[in-house]
Amino acid sequence: MQPKYPSDSLTTLTDIVLPGETNPLNNLFGGELLARMDRAGSITARRHSRRICVTASVNHVAFNRAIPLGSVVTVEAKVSRTFKTSMEIFIDVWIEDRETGIKSKANEAIYTFVAVDETGTPVAVPPVEPQTELEKLRFEAALRRKQLSLVLAGKMKPHEATELKALFIE
Numbered sequence: 001m002q003p004k005y006p007s008d009s010l011t012t013l014t015d016i017v018l019p020g021e022t023n024p025l026n027n028l029f030g031g032e033l034l035a036r037m038d039r040a041g042s043i044t045a046r047r048h049s050r051r052i053c054v055t056a057s058v059n060h061v062a063f064n065r066a067i068p069l070g071s072v073v074t075v076e077a078k079v080s081r082t083f084k085t086s087m088e089i090f091i092d093v094w095i096e097d098r099e100t101g102i103k104s105k106a107n108e109a110i111y112t113f114v115a116v117d118e119t120g121t122p123v124a125v126p127p128v129e130p131q132t133e134l135e136k137l138r139f140e141a142a143l144r145r146k147q148l149s150l151v152l153a154g155k156m157k158p159h160e161a162t163e164l165k166a167l168f169i170e
């Protein structure tokens with residue numbers, strides 16, 4: 001299969017935070033942000049693979065900054081690495097200052113999607129070729145994140161997670 005660039009399937013969703021989407025502190029509810037990230041990530045996975053894609057795992061989420069009511073929130077989803085049938089999608093979340101328009105990073109997350117056929121059976125996806133320095137860094141680290149996710153899900157034995165183990169051995 002022909003490799004694709006991360007920019008080929010980049011998805012950017014911009015939306016405002018409405019009163020029904022906030023917690024008692026008037027900040028964006030975490031579950032609402034997870035849903036927005038899942039939507040953006042699944043569109044990226046579908047654009048990359050041109051297949052039906054399902055969320056296999058949420059590997060990491062960092063709610064670093066609260067997002068206040070009325071904020072304009074941009075969710076950016078990019079393929080960071082592909083394996084056989086799965087795709088790691090990196091999500092960056094930005095909020096935009098109302099007066100200056102300057103965007104600052106609020107949160108990030110890493111999701112895994114799997115491409116499937118009409119019966120739900122996993123199918124192969126095209127490789128991804130990172131271009132920028134950040135894309136290359138995220139690509140390099142993705143295998144150990146996959147191994148960690150599989151170990152935590154009980155789908156890989158810890159001793160098989162060679163890339164992950166190498167992190168802890170000088």
Ligand SMILES: CC(=O)SCCNC(=O)CCNC(=O)[C@H](O)C(C)(C)COP(=O)(O)OP(=O)(O)OC[C@H]1O[C@@H](n2cnc3c(N)ncnc32)[C@H](O)[C@@H]1OP(=O)(O)O
Nearest residue numbers: 042053054055056057083084085086112114122149150153
């Ligand atoms: C967009 C949405 O919200 S969809 C709705 C929510 N999601 C769902 O309903 C998905 C339900 N789950 C499923 O359908 C299945 O468990 C699947 C398709 C995700 C995986 O099916 P499995 O039978 O486990 O297939 P299999 O073992 O071949 O794994 C398929 C790939 O997923 C990867 N995978 C499975 N679980 C995980 C996990 N927890 N973390 C990382 N990767 C995983 C496997 O490593 C494999 O990757 P590879 O082919 O690239 O090496």
